Amino acid sequence: xxxxxxxxxxxxxxxxxxxxxxxxxxxxxxxxxxxxxxxxxxxxxxxxxxxxxxxxxxxxxxxxxxxxxxxxxxxxxxxxxxxxxxxxxxxxxxxxxxxxxxxxxxxxxxxxxxxxxxxxxxxxxxxxxxxxxxxxxxxxxxxxxxxxxxxxxxxxxxxxxxxxxxxxxxxxxxxxxxxxxxxxxxxxxxxxxxxxxxxxxxxxxxxxxxxxxxxxxxxxxxxxxxxxxxxxxxxxxxxxxxxxxxxxxxxxxxxxxxxxxxxxxxxxxxxxxxxxxxxxxxxxxxxxxxxxxxxxxxxxxxxxxxxxxxxxxxxxxxxxxxxxxxxxxxxxxxxxxxxxxxxxxxxxxxxxxxxxxxxxxxxxxxxxxxxxxxxxxxxxxxxxxxxxxxxxxxxxxxxxxxxxxxxxxxxxxxxxxxxxxxxxxxxxxxxxxxxxxxxxxxxxxxxxxxxxxxxxxxxxxxxxxxxxxxxxxxxxxxxxxxxxxxxxxx
Amino acid sequence: xxxxxxxxxxxxxxxxxxxxxxxxxxxxxxxxxxxxxxxxxxxxxxxxxxxxxxxxxxxxxxxxxxxxxxxxxxxxx
Ligand SMILES: Cc1cc2nc3c(=O)[nH]c(=O)nc-3n(C[C@H](O)[C@H](O)[C@H](O)COP(=O)(O)OP(=O)(O)OC[C@H]3O[C@@H](n4cnc5c(N)ncnc54)[C@H](O)[C@@H]3O)c2cc1C
Numbered sequence: 269x270x271x272x273x274x275x276x277x278x279x280x281x282x283x284x285x286x287x288x289x290x291x292x293x294x295x296x297x298x299x300x301x302x303x304x305x306x307x308x309x310x311x312x313x314x315x316x317x318x319x320x321x322x323x324x325x326x327x328x329x330x331x332x333x334x335x336x337x338x339x340x341x342x343x344x345x346x347x348x349x350x351x352x353x354x355x356x357x358x359x360x361x362x363x364x365x366x367x368x369x370x371x372x373x374x375x376x377x378x379x380x381x382x383x384x385x386x387x388x389x390x391x392x393x394x395x396x397x398x399x400x401x402x403x404x405x406x407x408x409x410x411x412x413x414x415x416x417x418x419x420x421x422x423x424x425x426x427x428x429x430x431x432x433x434x435x436x437x438x439x440x441x442x443x444x445x446x447x448x449x450x451x452x453x454x455x456x457x458x459x460x461x462x463x464x465x466x467x468x469x470x471x472x473x474x475x476x477x478x479x480x481x482x483x484x485x486x487x488x489x490x491x492x493x494x495x496x497x498x499x500x501x502x503x504x505x506x507x508x509x510x511x512x513x514x515x516x517x518x519x520x521x522x523x524x525x526x527x528x529x530x531x532x533x534x535x536x537x538x539x540x541x542x543x544x545x546x547x548x549x550x551x552x553x554x555x556x557x558x559x560x561x562x563x564x565x566x567x568x569x570x571x572x573x574x575x576x577x578x579x580x581x582x583x584x585x586x587x588x589x590x591x592x593x594x595x596x597x598x599x600x601x602x603x604x605x606x607x608x609x610x611x612x613x614x615x616x617x618x619x620x621x622x623x624x625x626x627x628x629x630x631x632x633x634x635x636x637x638x639x640x641x642x643x644x645x646x647x648x649x650x651x652x653x654x655x656x657x658x659x660x661x662x663x664x665x666x667x668x669x670x671x672x673x674x675x676x677x678x679x680x681x682x683x684x685x686x687x688x689x690x691x692x693x694x695x696x697x698x699x700x701x702x703x704x705x706x707x708x709x710x711x712x713x714x715x716x717x718x719x720x721x722x723x724x725x726x727x728x729x730x731x732x733x734x735x736x737x738x739x740x741x742x743x744x745x746x747x748x749x750x751x752x753x754x755x756x757x758x
Numbered sequence: 759x760x761x762x763x764x765x766x767x768x769x770x771x772x773x774x775x776x777x778x779x780x781x782x783x784x785x786x787x788x789x790x791x792x793x794x795x796x797x798x799x800x801x802x803x804x805x806x807x808x809x810x811x812x813x814x815x816x817x818x819x820x821x822x823x824x825x826x827x828x829x830x831x832x833x834x835x
Binding site: 363364365367368369370371372373704707708713720721723724727728732733734735 | 790794795796797798799800801804805807808814815816819820822
């Protein structure tokens with residue numbers, strides 16, 4: 269064999285949360301996994317606000333719970349939103365009621381330099397061959413399947429599976445031979461920086477993410493420590509040209525026009541040195557790939573799909589997909605089920621998760637009525653026409669029950685959500701601490717379903733029981749690391 | 759595989775997730791005071807859904823007592 273060719277069971281491209289999760293859960297079944305990461309960790313990444321299923325579900329399956337605790341990340345008990353008709357923020361808390369606590373009731377705000385490194389080093393400890401500073405150039409294969417990857421220097425690694433977890437800027441995903449479909453509605457851009465000394469919401473909400481709508485879009489305000497805050501503006505892509513100039517001026521301008529954030533930053537100073545001293549912009553378009561799999565290759569995380577960050581979903585989708593991919597590959601490598609069958613389950617679950625978040629997102633943007641604002645008018649899903657609907661269907665893929673039903677669906681989701689928000693009321697009031705109305709809306713129920721399953725799995729391990737999620741679907745094996753047919757699970 | 763959903767089974771499943779002796783809590787006792795948390799509630803909801811009880815974990819959270827759940831079950835099935 270050529271000295272420039274080595275072999276592995278699986279090659280994972282990218283060491284972000286998606287790649288580390290997939291690799292670790294494959295190594296736990298004893299497979300030979302090589303993970304290739306272009307940069308040397310720790311490296312900067314945006315996406316700092318996490319959800320409980322990542323922390324308590326995936327985190328426990330990976331075995332990083334104690335390390336995450338030790339890192340003293342800011343504890344987040346939910347999101348606070350200056351959004352919709354209520355002029356005062358309202359809360360979307362993780363716990364359905366204050367008395368019903370447990371691990372599902374909080375997550376963390378993380379510095380991704382720290383969080384991603386914890387996951388990557390943990391992968392190595394679990395037996396993954398982690399190689400940093402290695403840039404994957406391309407996927408190699410033939411019409412039948414993908415067979416490995418090639419580096420710029422010609423070095424090849426041949427493997428039964430290639431997992432593309434290389435994020436949104438790499439082209440590796442083209443190896444599955446699909447196309448990237450962009451949302452017509454959520455083509456935003458984000459402009460963000462860091463501040464010292466910003467105010468905090470009153471306890472116990474001081475660690476919450478604050479999302480505040482304003483005329484030109486919305487802003488995030490994420491407390492990363494007692495003094496450091498991540499602040500970003502999500503605005504229409506039409507502004508992109510303006511942002512080419514003085515980014516600091518632009519960011520401060522948005523802050524100035526977003527009342528609550530302006531107030532919170534009134535005594536704060538912008539960080540101007542080090543990693544957090546830079547003001548950054550990121551294209552923030554929602555998209556999915558038309559396919560997530562072809563024989564020998566699977567897409568995970570931003571490589572597969574991305575959704576607007578208002579619900580802090582990116583790391584959840586990446587780590588969830590990592591879990592699904594590891595289950596699927598573990599099943600095939602064990603010879604238990606055919607590749608087609610398990611990746612049908614993979615793609616079905618992954619697309620379902622994307623679809624329910626996308627519906628939630630659409631309903632959520634719809635709530636913020638502002639007839640004067642170009643940004644908000646252009647994102648009202650209740651004005652959907654037939655072309656928009658077709659675009660929607662091709663974006664989210666999978667099942668749908670005709671256009672009329674879809675319009676009806678959207679109107680209902682949006683109405684039910686607005687109604688639940690109103691009934692929940694302002695943060696830190698008696699009703700505002702109780703999430704029954706919000707969690708009871710059909711769209712939120714669907715959004716919570718798999719996240720809840722993952723948390724139960726994380727906490728209860730092999731004792732967790734899961735029902736099929738999809739019609740005639742597979743269920744996780746006892747250890748949660750592969751798929752089995754329903755009959756075998758008993 | 760599992761017993762049909764009877765009042766007896768609700769009691770014993772609850773006892774099991776709480777790691778308590780069956781009969782050590784009353785049907786109308788608030789189970790949160792007994793250490794019921796969200797994860798255990800979700801576990802019960804899944805077990806019972808498998809046996810045909812359609813109520814989800816949120817429905818169960820409304821009034822966390824065996825008596826209330828039994829009423830819910832009787833009404834829903
Ligand atoms: C403005 C904005 C705000 C966001 N806010 C949130 C938030 O609050 N919460 C949240 O959960 N998510 C948020 N996200 C989303 C989040 O950033 C991503 O979804 C998440 O980082 C995806 O993880 P990943 O593992 O798929 O990819 P990444 O974290 O991007 O990791 C991919 C890795 O692959 C490496 N790589 C790339 N190309 C190659 C190559 N050719 N060879 C080898 N390695 C390669 C990269 O160096 C990188 O380390 C936000 C996104 C945006 C744009």
